[in-house]
Amino acid sequence: MSDILLDYREILGWFAEIKTGTRIFLLEMSDVTFQRHVEAYLQQQGIDDPTSEQRMQARQYCRRLSFWEGCNDSEIRWRVFGGHREQEDGGRR
Numbered sequence: 001m002s003d004i005l006l007d008y009r010e011i012l013g014w015f016a017e018i019k020t021g022t023r024i025f026l027l028e029m030s031d032v033t034f035q036r037h038v039e040a041y042l043q044q045q046g047i048d049d050p051t052s053e054q055r056m057q058a059r060q061y062c063r064r065l066s067f068w069e070g071c072n073d074s075e076i077r078w079r080v081f082g083g084h085r086e087q088e089d090g091g092r093r
Contacts (some may be wrong), residue, residue: 010032013034024080037062045058
């Protein structure tokens with residue numbers, strides 16, 4: 001799953017779809033949430049005043065699904081389709 005990149009669609013926001021067997025996992029979040037995490041990542045790296053290149057690199061890094069695994073932000077939605085019914089896991093995973 002770590003090589004999967006999130007995509008952005010204006011109406012949907014940021015999302016990734018992961019198919020495993022008969023199940024589909026969907027990660028969704030708004031652009032505001034994504035950008036907040038990009039800023040937090042930059043600060044965590046000690047970059048307080050990022051250049052446009054650093055910001056672009058941080059966005060690319062944060063597009064990786066592995067960046068979001070284990071994130072407990074309630075603004076990030078994990079959904080599971082398949083089996084008997086749709087399940088929504090909120091920010092927990």
